[in-house]
Amino acid sequence: MTTQVSPAPQVSALTIRAYRPTDHRECRLLWAELTAADAGLYGTTTEDDSGAAFEEYLTRLDLSGMWVASDAGGAVVGMVGLLLDGRGGQVEPLVVASARRGEGIGRALLSHVADQARRRGLGQLSISPSARNLDAIRCLHAAGYDALARVTLAIDLGRKASVWEDGIDLHDLRFRR
Secondary structure (H helix, E strand, O other): OOEEEOOOOOOOOEEEEEOOHHHHHHHHHHHHHHHHHHHHHOOOOOOOOOOOHHHHHHOOOOEEEEEEEEEOOOOEEEEEEEEEEOOEEEEEEEEEOHHHOOOOHHHHHHHHHHHHHHHOOOOEEEEOOOOOOHHHHHHHHHOOOOOOOOOOOOOOOOOOHHHOOOOEEEOOEEEOO
């Protein structure tokens, strides 16, 4: 199924469609961009081939679907995936090319994956952004992801505490992010 949308005034034509094998190179590059951005949030480095995990992702048994956003020229500018998680679904990944952020592409991809999850009869859809990715958290909140469903805690086993930033309070406890 292909969806034609105009998510924001800056985007003249955007098509959201199912992933095709011919999208592999562009999606792998988007995956690498996402991996590098996440590593940068925590002051770490990525492996030499930060897109390599995309190959493993494509073989996941719980992968229910993957869609890309392409612009008027046919270039892939974003992608989103839907993983099955019991009677719910998990959005992974959601990535928009850094040069195209702020145009509504992410919001259009989120809307599309939510429609797909409803069609599959899923009762809940979740997404797990990095705690330091405030732009992503704000975007997701604005798109309706406003319920905390799960919290993942970490203990630092070798890095200096200064790598972690002052964070948030949750249930009267202070957490770094």
